[in-house]
Amino acid sequence: MTEIERHETTPGEQVFRVFNILFFVVFTLICVYPFYYLIINSVSANNLSAEGLINWLPKHIHFENYVQVLGLSGIGTAALVSLGRTVIGTGLTVIASAFLGYMFTREDLWHRQFWYRFVIITMYFNAGMIPMFITMKNLGLTNTFWVYVLPAIVAPFNIILVKTYIESLPKSLEEAAALDGATTLQTFIHIILPSCTPILATVAIFSAVGQWNSFQDTLLYITDDKLYSLQYLLYQYINQASSLANMVRNGGGVSAVASVAQSQTPTSIRMTVSVVVVLPILFIYPMFQRYFTKGIMLGAVKG
Structure with a gap:
């Protein structure tokens, strides 16, 4: 048996390995969570999403946001x-x-x-x-x-x-x-x-x-507008979503696009659009x- 094979892990090396694993697990969660947050908010109830109540698990799952967008x-x-x-x-x-x-x-x-x-x-x-x-x-x-x-x-x-x-x-x-x-x-x-x-x-x-x-x-x-890229078009829609939603809440006029905002909230629109852009x-x-x-x-x- 060689010297390397007889070598046993010291307590210090064990602590380092545990710390290393924990560090990268936390780092991975930090990187993944923003995407997870977008997805669960885009499929949860829009009123709960707008109030910031969706943080870990989706609630009242639906896919109407994606259908409309x-x-x-x-x-x-x-x-x-x-x-x-x-x-x-x-x-x-x-x-x-x-x-x-x-x-x-x-x-x-x-x-x-x-x-x-x-x-x-x-x-x-x-x-x-x-x-x-x-x-x-x-x-x-x-x-x-x-x-x-x-x-x-x-x-x-x-x-x-x-x-x-x-x-x-x-x-x-x-x-x-x-x-x-x-x-x-x-x-x-x-x-x-x-x-x-x-x-x-x-x-x-x-x-x-x-x-x-x-x-x-x-x-x-x-x-x-026939040459608009998907990102630019959705960027425009994100900017319009807040004003359209505010118009609906204030009793203003309703347009074809505003009818979509009426059944959604600016938060749900932003979350859904972000997922549509990022996932592909x-x-x-x-x-x-x-x-x-x-x-x-x-x-x-x-x-």
């Missing part, structure tokens, strides 16, 4: 816009990040250091909101779906992650491909891409979350979880 005019179109920008934008960002990250590792790339620094410097400097709007307008991208996708394709931080990850791969892979007569593009498609699954999954998570949660670009570049993107994490930690560690900036 999802039945609002324009929700379906906005959901398709958000889904489209998330899928297309994420796909193009992953491909661009992978290709540029690979090309910046190629020593035969013309002025490689200059182009790499030219891309990276955009992380620290930008023209600002007004010049950006003027640029998008001159390019004819305002009030188009592509204003959501094209500006986000080249992401310097993602390129850094992919470049660093590729540099950690054995050079023998590329050398073997070159000996077999593979071109640069063939090497990238058949050798590099399959080897970069962890870091590309990480980039996909970053991009998908950013695309799904974004609403400021809609605010700046879109006036056509949460389903992405389990799909990429096994790649995420490995990818972010191996793709970390070395300096």
Whole structure:
């Protein structure tokens, strides 16, 4: 029996392990509880939710809030816009990040250091909101779906992650491909891409979350309500919910949307809308979880 096998856990190590477990259990509860709080309040009685009486367990469960929110005019179109920008934008960002990250590792790339620094410097400097709007307008991208996708394709931080990850791969892979007569593009498609699954999954998570949660670009570049993203439309509805609910309570006029607020409260509306926005993107994490930690560690900036 080796010395390590004969080693017994000391009281100090046992206390540390117990403290470690308790700490992470509490930390996990702190992270999970806000989502749990939103869900139980969105399915509980609206009057109890408005009074702040729903904290741990749902009461008088119902799903009318979701039926009413999802039945609002324009929700379906906005959901398709958000889904489209998330899928297309994420796909193009992953491909661009992978290709540029690979090309910046190629020593035969013309002025490689200059182009790499030219891309990276955009992380620290930008023209600002007004010049950006003027640029998008001159390019004819305002009030188009592509204003959501094209500006986000080249992401310097993602390129850094992919470049660093590729540099950690054995050079023998590329050398073997070159000996077999593979071109640069063939090497990238058949050798590099399959080897970069962890870091590309990480980039996909970053991009998908950013695309799904974004609403400021809609605010700046879109006036056509058919191109509103789901987040922007629900953001508008949240802002309207309080005023509409107050109008109903004060005996004011009732509109088509106000009839929804009349059967709800501003609190229930906010809770339901928040769940509708958050839940879809949460389903992405389990799909990429096994790649995420490995990818972010191996793709970390070395300096």
